Amino acid sequence: MHRKQGLVRGLGLAFGLLGSLGTAQAAELLTNGSFEQNAGAGAQGFAGWLSASRPGSQGGFFAQQGGKAAVTKVAVPAPPDGAFALMSDQPGPGSHVLYQDVAIPASGSVTLTGRVYVQSAARIASAPATLDHALVTPNQQVRIDIMDPAAPLDDLGAGVLANVFRWPATDTRGPSVSGSGYQSLQLDLSSYAGRTVRLRIVEVDNRQSLFFGVDALSIWSGAVPTVLDAPGNPAFFAQGGSVQLTAPTVASIPGQTVTGYVAQCVPQGGGAAVTATSSTPVVVVAGLATGVAYNCSVAAQSNSGTGPVSSATPVTVPASGATVSTPQGGVARLTVENPASGCTLQSATMKRAENLPRPPQGPQAYPLGVLDMRSAGCQTGATLKLNITVPQPLPSDAQYWKYGPTASNTTPHWYAFNGGFKPHPTLANTYTVEIQDGGLGDDDLVANGVVVDPGGIMSPRAAIAALPVPVWNLWGLFGTSGLMLLAMAAWRRRGARP
Numbered sequence: 215m216h217r218k219q220g221l222v223r224g225l226g227l228a229f230g231l232l233g234s235l236g237t238a239q240a241a242e243l244l245t246n247g248s249f250e251q252n253a254g255a256g257a258q259g260f261a262g263w264l265s266a267s268r269p270g271s272q273g274g275f276f277a278q279q280g281g282k283a284a285v286t287k288v289a290v291p292a293p294p295d296g297a298f299a300l301m302s303d304q305p306g307p308g309s310h311v312l313y314q315d316v317a318i319p320a321s322g323s324v325t326l327t328g329r330v331y332v333q334s335a336a337r338i339a340s341a342p343a344t345l346d347h348a349l350v351t352p353n354q355q356v357r358i359d360i361m362d363p364a365a366p367l368d369d370l371g372a373g374v375l376a377n378v379f380r381w382p383a384t385d386t387r388g389p390s391v392s393g394s395g396y397q398s399l400q401l402d403l404s405s406y407a408g409r410t411v412r413l414r415i416v417e418v419d420n421r422q423s424l425f426f427g428v429d430a431l432s433i434w435s436g437a438v439p440t441v442l443d444a445p446g447n448p449a450f451f452a453q454g455g456s457v458q459l460t461a462p463t464v465a466s467i468p469g470q471t472v473t474g475y476v477a478q479c480v481p482q483g484g485g486a487a488v489t490a491t492s493s494t495p496v497v498v499v500a501g502l503a504t505g506v507a508y509n510c511s512v513a514a515q516s517n518s519g520t521g522p523v524s525s526a527t528p529v530t531v532p533a534s535g536a537t538v539s540t541p542q543g544g545v546a547r548l549t550v551e552n553p554a555s556g557c558t559l560q561s562a563t564m565k566r567a568e569n570l571p572r573p574p575q576g577p578q579a580y581p582l583g584v585l586d587m588r589s590a591g592c593q594t595g596a597t598l599k600l601n602i603t604v605p606q607p608l609p610s611d612a613q614y615w616k617y618g619p620t621a622s623n624t625t626p627h628w629y630a631f632n633g634g635f636k637p638h639p640t641l642a643n644t645y646t647v648e649i650q651d652g653g654l655g656d657d658d659l660v661a662n663g664v665v666v667d668p669g670g671i672m673s674p675r676a677a678i679a680a681l682p683v684p685v686w687n688l689w690g691l692f693g694t695s696g697l698m699l700l701a702m703a704a705w706r707r708r709g710a711r712p
Contacts, residue, residue, distance in 0.1 A: 240436030243316050243324070244413070247431035248471040249300045252277035256284040260300070266311045266367055268346060273304020275312050275417070278427065286423055294329050294396045295430035295517050296471035300415070302356075302427075307420040309347040313412055315363050316433050320408040325434050327468045329396040331427035332356055332381045338421065339382045343370055347420045354419050356381050356426040360403065361412035375411060376401065396427065398469075403433065432468035439467045442521030445495065448477075448512045450529050451562045453536035456500040457510060457529050460563060463495050464514035464521065474515045479508040479529065491515070504533045541566045541583040544605035548587070551599040551646065557592040557665065559600075567670065570617050573628045579677035581609065584617070584670035595661045597650045607642035609673035614647065616669035618657040631655050631669060645671070 245262030253259035258274055267274055276284035278301035281292045285303040293299035302310060318324050334354055341355035345368040358378040365373020378401050403411070413433070417426045432438075445461035452458075459477045466472045477497035478489040483506075490499045497512060509526035527539070535549040536559050546564060550557055563586050567577035570584060582604050589598050614635030618626050631647075634655050638644035647669070652661030657668065 240434070240439070242432060242465070242468075243318070243435055244431060244433040245314065247328070247433070248296045248466060249277060249298050249429065249431075250296045250471060252298055255279040255298070260312070263312050263314050266313075268309040268348070271304075271308030271310060271347065272306035273302065273308050274310045275300050275302050275415070275426075277301075283423075283425055288333075288335070288423065288425065290333060290425050290427060291331055291395055293427075293429050293517075295469060296473055299427050299429035302417040302419075302425060304419060304423055307347045309345050309368075309418045310416070311345075311367055312415040313361075313367065315410055315412050317410045318403060318406045318408065318433075319435050322404075322407075322435055323437065324403040324407070325438050325468075326360075326378060326399070326401040326403055326413075326432065327434070327438065328358075328378075328399040328431040329427075329429045329469070330358070330379050330399060331396045331425070333425040333427075334419075335422035335424070336419075340421075341380065341382050341384065344368075345370065345416060345418055347418050352421040354421045354424055355416075356418070356424065357414075357416045358399070358428070359414045359416070360401075360406070361414050363410055363412045365412075367414070375406070376403075378413075396429065430469045430471065434468050442467060442470055442472065442514050442516060444522040445475075445512050445514060445524040447525050448495075448510065448527055449539045449563055450510065450527060451536060451538045452502075452529050452531045453559060455502055455504060455531060456498055457502060457508075457531060458496065458498045458561060459510055459512055459527070461495040461497075461512040461524060466516070470516040470518050472514045472516055475512055476515055476520060477510060477512045478523075479510040482507040482509055482528070502529075502531050504531045506530065536562065538562045538564050538585075540564045540605060542605070546585075546605065547601075547603040549601045549603075550589070551601050552597070555592055555596040555598060556663070557589045557596065557598040560588045560590045562587040565668075570668070571626070571628075573615065573617070573672070575615075575672060575674070575677040578679075579672050579674065580615075580670045581673060581676050582606070582671045584668055586668040587666070589665045589667075590663060592651045592663045592665060594663055595651050596663075597648055597653075598665045599646055599648050600667075601638075601644060601646050603641070603644045604671075605643065608637055608645060608671060609676065611673055611675050612637060612645070613672045613674070614645075614669055615672040616655060616667065618666075618668060619659060620654060621659060624659070 251261035278299045283290050283303040339354045340352040342350040357380045359374050360376040362373045443464050445464050448459040448461040450457050450459050464472050474493045475495050476491045477499050478487045479499050480487045490497050507530045510529045511523040511526050513523040514521045538546050540546050564583040567580035567584050614631045616631045617628050634648045636646045649655040649665050657666035
């Protein structure tokens with residue numbers, strides 16, 4: 215009896231694990247709802263969206279940047295989120311649609327949010343039951359709908375599953391503006407679980423210009439966050455009075471599109487913080503004193519402000535050479551052994567091997583990570599000799615492998631580079647890599663004074679030690695358990711016979 219209960223509990227646990235694996239995760243379901251990915255300021259075309267216009271239509275939807283419309287240059291509000299908003303503009307009558315199909319998860323909450331603005335040059339607005347600007351006058355309206363993807367694109371009947379926004383609010387004549395600025399939208403889409411819906415944005419005008427602004431659109435699966443995430447711990451490359459901090463990318467959230475990053479370094483012994491900003495998660499903080507220990511952190515920025523900061527990363531800029539953080543949380547030191555070559559380090563990061571295309575030995579074979587380095591200023595054709603000192607001793611079976619193109623195979627690939635690898639004769643944690651500008655090991659394959667080297671220490675023993683231990687397949691476990699139960703039942707039936 216106890217054995218049977220234990221088996222049932224084990225099966226219950228296994229099914230519970232499967233259930234948890236199927237739980238929907240919080241995620242953005244809409245592509246480019248911030249309209250930041252576009253064909254350029256004042257241009258049409260947005261990544262992830264399809265568009266359609268009635269024949270004879272003028273104008274359309276444009277990427278608006280700043281405080282003016284794209285075609286007529288009429289003053290409109292600046293985008294409330296990020297650098298761009300979707301804004302309609304036209305020199306004449308027209309009917310325009312922008313749409314995107316979205317798959318709603320089978321379970322969990324799903325919420326649509328967004329910001330909209332309407333400004334009409336005509337004194338009246340009217341929303342007749344047609345999206346054809348040539349059929350009825352006046353027809354001066356905008357709307358956002360949740361549609362059945364199988365319905366005609368201009369449907370206003372049963373194909374409209376829900377209306378998100380409509381201006382004017384009815385089919386009677388309305389005011390010429392919807393309000394003094396952008397207003398917020400929100401709609402629960404959980405009732406459409408397990409199906410694909412179409413999000414449709416519409417603008418129709420035949421009574422002067424109509425400006426319909428849309429921004430910060432989101433269809434979010436799960437609880438809607440209100441604060442940006444803090445970046446993960448930034449990696450660093452410190453040299454010559456500055457530090458380059460590289461943080462993991464922070465995802466935008468509904469209503470807050472990440473527009474850049476800010477970094478600060480504060481002296482550990484007290485003193486003023488040194489700050490810098492960047493449009494990417496790679497931020498260079500200059501003006502640091504050599505030999506002084508700093509705590510450096512990074513935070514994402516949006517139009518709503520600055521998000522929470524990352525954990526502090528200790529950084530000390532060396533008086534000579536350079537330092538770089540390792541994936542294990544340590545610090546490696548880089549020194550150009552032959553400065554007469556003219557080579558100077560421009561950038562360097564130590565990455566985990568799993569962040570590159572999978573090496574043939576498996577990422578576990580690279581216990582010290584992979585150094586992605588760029589050196590410039592070399593005399594044409596010169597050889598860079600770079601000393602690397604890492605926090606722990608090199609494996610006794612250490613080899614040096616690179617990822618990149620070669621003259622015989624220009625498709626990036628992993629290859630052994632032991633000819634340019636020399637362990638230090640007395641220092642167990644130091645080695646030298648020698649790469650000739652334009653020669654084997656230089657990723658750009660051109661003698662141009664620039665040497666590019668992604669490569670790292672490979673240990674065959676570490677690769678063998680990391681081979682997986684066979685385990686039962688979960689479904690195989692269920693099958694085996696089922697056979698065991700059947701066998702037990704048959705045994706009991708046999709045992710019950712006189």
